[in-house]
Amino acid sequence: MNNYTGSGTSVKLGSIILKNPIVMCSGTFSSGIEYNDFYDVSIVGAITTKSFSLKPRAGNKPPRLCETPAGLLNSIGLQNEGIDFFINEHLPYTKKSGFNIILSILGTDISEFSDLAVKIRNIEESLIAVELNLSCPNVEKGGMSLGSIPEEVENVTTAVRKILNIPVIVKLSPNNNNLSELARRAKNGGAEVISLINTVIGMSIDINTFKPKLGNITGGLSGPAIKPIALAKIFNLHKEKILPIIGMGGIFGWEDAVEFMLAGANAVGLGMVNFVDLHAGENILDGIINYMSNKNILNISDIIGKVKAE
Numbered sequence: 001m002n003n004y005t006g007s008g009t010s011v012k013l014g015s016i017i018l019k020n021p022i023v024m025c026s027g028t029f030s031s032g033i034e035y036n037d038f039y040d041v042s043i044v045g046a047i048t049t050k051s052f053s054l055k056p057r058a059g060n061k062p063p064r065l066c067e068t069p070a071g072l073l074n075s076i077g078l079q080n081e082g083i084d085f086f087i088n089e090h091l092p093y094t095k096k097s098g099f100n101i102i103l104s105i106l107g108t109d110i111s112e113f114s115d116l117a118v119k120i121r122n123i124e125e126s127l128i129a130v131e132l133n134l135s136c137p138n139v140e141k142g143g144m145s146l147g148s149i150p151e152e153v154e155n156v157t158t159a160v161r162k163i164l165n166i167p168v169i170v171k172l173s174p175n176n177n178n179l180s181e182l183a184r185r186a187k188n189g190g191a192e193v194i195s196l197i198n199t200v201i202g203m204s205i206d207i208n209t210f211k212p213k214l215g216n217i218t219g220g221l222s223g224p225a226i227k228p229i230a231l232a233k234i235f236n237l238h239k240e241k242i243l244p245i246i247g248m249g250g251i252f253g254w255e256d257a258v259e260f261m262l263a264g265a266n267a268v269g270l271g272m273v274n275f276v277d278l279h280a281g282e283n284i285l286d287g288i289i290n291y292m293s294n295k296n297i298l299n300i301s302d303i304i305g306k307v308k309a310e
């Protein structure tokens, strides 16, 4: 790990200032506690928790994971222990350890999001932001079904914004073709940042049994297979200059992270790579710092959106 103490890695997203652009993606890093056995995860810009709902959720029927040649299909269905579990079991540790936590929440409707926000109000000084998961493709209610309707995106964001004082991030799905409109609605509702992309809907079939390989039939594809999709979505949204973007989808190395920033991501999300490289956070941060030094880049934020695409 580089012994880097400068401020050139810091990035600003609305009123959020991260010490570096590395953000752990929701659902792939829990709350960071287990990974802290492998390296000091307080070094990363932020850790987005698994999406928590008001009450525990059992998730979808198994099998819920299926490997594909260049990615992972999952249909977890937002299994989680409920927000109280995060508050009582994870928060004391993340607070003590100085983790920069973005709390991801999921509701099936506005009223669940509002109830979640009321609970979070009591702990908001221990968080850097809250992320609204309006993009999970694996649930019938809430998630993508809510996040595909512009009006709902605005209403949910407004409802949470009214209750909380910390910045609100809205996570959108690449399975929508109206991302600029959705991002604009999120902004109208008071969101400061957009997270993009959640997983891409996919499917896999067992040719011997003729059965889908996932119990839920379809799932969400993550990993290198979706990187070009993510890059194009981020590039196009960045051009509209609506809100800063945390870009994610298939980042496996520091080179990918740099590509995302050139496309217009203000910060980069590491997801599935955490299953493959338990040290991904420090390795990718290290790679970015070396790249900055080799290219004589004093501030990493100077490269955001600088792809020469005219």
Ligand SMILES: Cc1cc2nc3c(=O)[nH]c(=O)nc-3n(C[C@H](O)[C@H](O)[C@H](O)COP(=O)(O)O)c2cc1C
Binding pocket: 025, 026, 027, 028, 050, 051, 072, 074, 076, 078, 104, 133, 136, 171, 197, 198, 199, 221, 222, 223, 224, 226, 248, 249, 250, 251, 269, 270, 271, 272, 273
């Ligand atoms: C097993 C698994 C669980 C996930 N759970 C969540 C979740 O709870 N909330 C959420 O917003 N995104 C969730 N995601 C999506 C990731 O946060 C990320 O947006 C997506 O995987 C794309 O990034 P990647 O290709 O780097 O993994 C999950 C992804 C995976 C692979």
